[in-house]
Amino acid sequence: MKNWQQLQNLMFELLRVYQQILVLSKQKKDLLVAGKPADLEKVVNQEEVLLRKAVKVDVARKQIIQILSKQLVGATDSLTVEELIAFAPSDIIEELSKIGQDLNTVLLGLKEQNELNKQLIEQALKIVNYNINLYSSRMAGPTYSPQDGDEKNFHHRATLDYRG
Template identity: 30%
Template structure:
């Protein structure tokens, strides 16, 4: 394994996370419009991207571990910093740039997902408020005689039905 294989996997991760960012941005308009079928389709596509990102990250970890083993360094949780120790100056600069791009994409994705979550919570509050306004409350539908007070018990011993009928 070489540093080139690691950089290719990092580039693939950046591309995947960029696609996830685009999908997260598209969710905003779909949530605002209330277009549930399109939102469901987007979420399914997003789930595929997440699985692809997980597989690529797993492959990256494996390649980094193999690279470090080939250099005689045995570590359980291999990091990019350990790879940089064995890389040339040019490779190190490229790894630094790719690492920064990936971190930027991850921060953007995290921020967009937080905004989407807030938007969904606001939408749910609006739906609940609308339902509360449309559904009558118990005190709104219980009728009393005009001379009846609120503190009187409801059970007066009289039946609502005429048993002689």
């Protein structure tokens, strides 16, 4: 029973962490649209902390699943949570099923949100590249000087101030 309770707690913790990551992903979308890179960096840092936590919780969850699999069916390979639920005590079955469904819903939402964020980042990158190319073409001038030494007809472009 202890392992079942641990599995339930770990699944709930994983759900909670992914819900927080989903909230941060929505914040990232808003910050990408608003063009606030400093705030975006803060959100990304928060997301990284949560992702590390999710990995730790998931490793612990997989260990419990492996232990339960060996106890129940003597399986050398771990069963999935869905397969394990069939062997769960009756008071935990419903809760594990609900947590699993909620987790799937959150993960699908996270996948959709990440795809949208990816598109926004790609769009922003195209704009940045366009601006770089535009600025570069304005600065580009001849890379040589007139052969006759007549520099009065030679136009110098000085858009950068190199003075320290």
